Amino acid sequence: GFIPLKKGSISHQDFQGGCAKTEEEEGQSTEEDTQLYHGLGVCKWFNVRMGFGFLSMSTQESKPLEAPIDVFVHQSKLHMEGFRSLKEGEAVEFAFKKSSKGLECVWVTGPGGAHCVGSERRPKGKSTQKRRSKGDRCYNCGGLDHHAKECKLPPQPKKCHFCQSVMHMVASCPIKAQQSSSGSQVKTSSLKGQEEQQSHPPAHTETTD
Numbered sequence: 265g266f267i268p269l270k271k272g273s274i275s276h277q278d279f280q281g282g283c284a285k286t287e288e289e290e291g292q293s294t295e296e297d298t299q300l301y302h303g304l305g306v307c308k309w310f311n312v313r314m315g316f317g318f319l320s321m322s323t324q325e326s327k328p329l330e331a332p333i334d335v336f337v338h339q340s341k342l343h344m345e346g347f348r349s350l351k352e353g354e355a356v357e358f359a360f361k362k363s364s365k366g367l368e369c370v371w372v373t374g375p376g377g378a379h380c381v382g383s384e385r386r387p388k389g390k391s392t393q394k395r396r397s398k399g400d401r402c403y404n405c406g407g408l409d410h411h412a413k414e415c416k417l418p419p420q421p422k423k424c425h426f427c428q429s430v431m432h433m434v435a436s437c438p439i440k441a442q443q444s445s446s447g448s449q450v451k452t453s454s455l456k457g458q459e460e461q462q463s464h465p466p467a468h469t470e471t472t473d
Contacts, residue, residue: 307350315339343373
């Protein structure tokens with residue numbers, strides 16, 4: 265009756281060993297997920313409106329690659345000020361990790377840790393055409409060929425868009441208020457007057473008789 269016991273104990277040990285192994289493997293795989301790699305390359309393409317694109321990595325961990333590898337990049341990972349984007353073909357230096365999607369950037373800078381250059385494009389594609397329209401003017405000086413942020417004059421007092429007065433804004437413009445209210449008052453009072461004239465005179469004459 266000793267043989268089954270031995271077998272049982274061996275299989276039990278094996279089972280324990282199996283458990284320990286899988287835990288180790290899991291530990292290794294999670295470490296790999298969080299490990300960061302260093303890469304050099306250029307921006308392959310970048311969608312300014314959607315805020316993401318791909319880098320074309322030519323060097324990984326200081327070793328040149330035989331063929332460039334695509335690495336996903338999101339605008340939130342770009343090291344730059346203002347509107348974050350990348351220019352096609354721009355040289356970049358970056359840290360990336362392996363994720364379920366593939367390779368993904370964690371931090372992107374220009375060469376040597378400088379700010380990224382970025383694209384001249386902006387999400388609103390109509391802004392260039394819009395600038396030429398009549399209604400689009402500088403709020404600072406009233407010029408039509410530029411916007412307030414590009415105005416070369418010092419900050420001017422804000423003017424009312426309706427009557428150009430410096431004393432108030434359009435919301436509290438007395439001329440605009442006068443025009444809109446007097447316009448509606450004139451209409452209503454003239455109508456009322458006509459109604460009164462039609463209904464009253466006959467009744468009025470009867471009482472005086």
